[in-house]
Amino acid sequence: MAELGQIVEKVRSKNAGPFWLTVDIFCGSPEAYARVRDGLETQAVARFLDTPVQTLKRFDMEDLRVVKLSLPRPAVQGTVNDRDMHGAALAALVAEINIP
Amino acid sequence: MSVRILIPSGALGLGYDATALERGIANKPDLIAIDGGSTDSGPSYLGRGVSKYARSSTKIEWAGLMDAARRAGCPLVIGTAGTCGAGSAVDWLLDITREVLAETGHSAKIAVLRSDQGPDVVAEAFETGRVTPLPAAPEIDVDLIQSCTNIVALAGVEQISTALATGADIVIAGRTTDTAIIAALPIERGVDAGLAWHAAKIGECGALCATNPQSGVLQVDFEDDAFVLTPLADGAHATPHTVSAHMLYENSDPYLLYEPGGVLDVTRAVYEALDDTRVRVTGSKWVPSDDYTVKLEGARVAGYQTIVMALLRDRHYVANAAAWADDIVAKCTAKALARTPASEGDFSIEIRLIGQNATLGALETRTSDAVEIGALGLVTAKTHALAGEIAKLLNPYLLHHPLTRDEEQPTFAFPFSPAEIDRGAIYEFCLNHVLRLDDPMDAFSLEVVDG
Numbered sequence: 001m002a003e004l005g006q007i008v009e010k011v012r013s014k015n016a017g018p019f020w021l022t023v024d025i026f027c028g029s030p031e032a033y034a035r036v037r038d039g040l041e042t043q044a045v046a047r048f049l050d051t052p053v054q055t056l057k058r059f060d061m062e063d064l065r066v067v068k069l070s071l072p073r074p075a076v077q078g079t080v081n082d083r084d085m086h087g088a089a090l091a092a093l094v095a096e097i098n099i100p
Numbered sequence: 101m102s103v104r105i106l107i108p109s110g111a112l113g114l115g116y117d118a119t120a121l122e123r124g125i126a127n128k129p130d131l132i133a134i135d136g137g138s139t140d141s142g143p144s145y146l147g148r149g150v151s152k153y154a155r156s157s158t159k160i161e162w163a164g165l166m167d168a169a170r171r172a173g174c175p176l177v178i179g180t181a182g183t184c185g186a187g188s189a190v191d192w193l194l195d196i197t198r199e200v201l202a203e204t205g206h207s208a209k210i211a212v213l214r215s216d217q218g219p220d221v222v223a224e225a226f227e228t229g230r231v232t233p234l235p236a237a238p239e240i241d242v243d244l245i246q247s248c249t250n251i252v253a254l255a256g257v258e259q260i261s262t263a264l265a266t267g268a269d270i271v272i273a274g275r276t277t278d279t280a281i282i283a284a285l286p287i288e289r290g291v292d293a294g295l296a297w298h299a300a301k302i303g304e305c306g307a308l309c310a311t312n313p314q315s316g317v318l319q320v321d322f323e324d325d326a327f328v329l330t331p332l333a334d335g336a337h338a339t340p341h342t343v344s345a346h347m348l349y350e351n352s353d354p355y356l357l358y359e360p361g362g363v364l365d366v367t368r369a370v371y372e373a374l375d376d377t378r379v380r381v382t383g384s385k386w387v388p389s390d391d392y393t394v395k396l397e398g399a400r401v402a403g404y405q406t407i408v409m410a411l412l413r414d415r416h417y418v419a420n421a422a423a424w425a426d427d428i429v430a431k432c433t434a435k436a437l438a439r440t441p442a443s444e445g446d447f448s449i450e451i452r453l454i455g456q457n458a459t460l461g462a463l464e465t466r467t468s469d470a471v472e473i474g475a476l477g478l479v480t481a482k483t484h485a486l487a488g489e490i491a492k493l494l495n496p497y498l499l500h501h502p503l504t505r506d507e508e509q510p511t512f513a514f515p516f517s518p519a520e521i522d523r524g525a526i527y528e529f530c531l532n533h534v535l536r537l538d539d540p541m542d543a544f545s546l547e548v549v550d551g
Contacts, residue, residue, distance in 0.1 A: 010405060014349070014350045015139075015140055015350060016350050016351055017139060017350075017352075017531070017532070018139050018143070018397075019234075019235075019236040019237065019238075019529075019532045020235075020236060020352045022348070022350065022351065022352050023107075024348045024349075026345075028299040042209040048463075049463065050462070050463060055235075055236070057352060057353065059353075059354055059355075061348075061354065063344065064341065064344060064345055064348070066345070066348060068348055068354055070352035070353070072235070072236035073236070074463075076141070076238065076528065076529060077142060077143070077529060078142035078143040078144070078526075078527065078528060078529060079402065079528050079529075080402060080403065080405075080448065080478070080480050080526070080528075082457065083452070083459055083460070083461055084459055084460075085140075085141065085142045086140060087460045090460075093460055093463060093464075094466070094468070096465065
C-alpha cells in the first residue's frame with residue numbers, strides 16, 4: 001500500500017460551480033495511471049469522503065492519465081458550514097488515500 | 101473564413117503580460133474578449149452586487165485593454181463585469197469606462213447588456229414551471245426566490261451577438277457564461293458551434309491552458325474545421341496535454357459542457373501540436389437542445405456573523421482543545437438562551453480549531469502534535485445585533501474558560517482588541533436552476549450609450 005500522493009504527479013481539487021467539487025488526479029506515468037485506475041475503488045472513495053456513491057462521478061481518462069472525481073459539495077459553497085470556499089483542501093485529503 | 105480572438109487573461113484584475121498583449125494587437129484580432137467574474141470567491145459578491153477586485157487595479161487593466169482594442173481596431177467585450185455580473189457591478193465598470201474615456205480624451209460607443217432578474221419575475225416563472233433544477237440544486241420556493249438580494253441569468257452567445265451587432269466599440273455584459281464572450285463572434289461568422297464553444301472553454305482562462313499560465317495572453321484562430329491556440333508570452337507553450345487537460349478545470353464533467361441552447365461534446369476531439377507552442381483542435385461537437393434555457397444564480401442573506409479568535413499555546417490546552425471547545429459551545433449556548441431574547445434556531449455558535457481540523461472538519465483523518473491552536477469562534481444569528489451580542493458572551497469563555505473547575509483561571513492569547521470581528525451580513529447561493537426562455541433576449545436588456 002502507498003499513499004496516492006506518493007504515486008501521482010499532482011492532485012488538484014476545485015469548485016465546479018457553487019454546488020459541486022471536482023478532484024483531478026494527474027497520475028503522470030502510464031504505470032501510475034494504471035495503478036490508480038485499478039487500485040482506487042470508487043466505493044472506498046465515497047466512504048472516505050463521506051459522500052453518496054450514487055452521485056460520485058468518476059472519469060478514468062487514459063489519454064491524459066487522469067482519474068477525475070466529481071461530487072456534490074458537502075456544504076454548498078459559502079454557506080455557514082462550508083470551511084473551504086474554493087474546495088482547495090480536498091486534494092490534500094484525497095492524496096492521503098492508501099491504494100495497493 | 102477566419103476569425104481571430106485575443107484573450108488577455110482569465111479575468112480582468114488578474115493582470116496580463118504587456119509584451120504579449122502587444123503581439124496580440126499586432127496580429128490584428130477581430131475581437132478582444134475577457135471575463136470579469138466568477139462564483140469562485142463565494143456568494144457575498146453576488147449577494148451585495150460588488151466586485152472582488154480593487155477598483156484601482158481594474159481601472160489600470162481595463163484602460164490598457166480599451167487602448168489595445170482601439171489600436172487593434174476591434175471591439176472589446178467583457179463578460180460578468182465586476183465579479184458577479186449584477187447590475188450594480190455593471191454600473192461600476194461602466195463608471196470606470198467613462199472615467200478612462202474622459203481622462204484619455206477618447207469617446208466610444210458602449211453596449212451594456214444586463215442580466216439581472218427581478219425576483220417577482222423569477223418567482224412567476226417558477227410557478228409556471230419554467231424554472232427547473234440542475235443536479236444537486238437546493239429545494240426552492242417562491243419565498244426563497246423573493247428573498248434573493250440579486251438574481252442573474254447567464255447569457256450565452258445569442259445575447260452577446262446581439263450586443264456586438266450594435267456596432268459598439270465596447271460591450272460591458274452582466275452575468276454571462278465564461279465561454280459565451282469568446283464563442284459569440286465566431287458562431288455569428290459561421291464557424292461551427294462545436295469548435296467555437298470548445299475553443300471558448302479552453303480559452304476562457306487565457307493562458308491557463310498552456311505552460312507559463314500566469315502570462316495570461318492567448319490567441320485563438322478559427323479555421324473551417326479546426327481552431328488553433330497560441331499563447332503569446334515568452335516561455336508559454338500550449339501542448340496537446342496542457343490544452344486537453346484544461347477541459348478538467350472546474351468542470352464536473354470533462355467531456356460535456358452545458359451552455360445556453362445546447363451542450364458541447366468533446367469526447368471525440370483531437371488535439372495535435374502544430375509546433376512547440378501552438379495546438380490545433382478538431383472534432384468538437386455541438387448538440388442543440390430542444391428548449392432554450394439559461395442558468396440562474398441567486399444569493400440571499402443567510403444571517404449575520406461575528407467572529408472571535410483566541411490562540412491556545414499552553415500544552416495541556418492544545419492537547420485537550422476539542423473538549424475545551426465543546427464545553428464552551430454548550431455553556432455559551434445555554435447562556436445566550438438564558439440572557440438574550442433568542443430562541444433555539446435563532447443562532448449558532450461554532451468553534452473551529454485551526455491546527456486540528458478547521459479545514460476538513462469531520463473528514464480529517466490525521467492527528468497532529470500541534471505547537472499551538474487557533475480557536476476560531478463563529479457566531480451566526482438571525483439579526484446583526486444578536487450576532488454581536490452573543491459574540492460578546494463568547495468572548496470571556498475564549499479568554500478564560502478552564503478545563504477543570506479547581507485549577508487557577510487560565511488566560512489565552514487574543515490577537516485583537518476588540519476581540520469580536522463583525523462580518524455583517526453573510527450570504528448564500530440559493531439557486532442552481534435553469535430558466536426556459538421563448539426568445540434568448542427575454543431575460544436580458546441591452547442599451548447603447550455614448551461614453
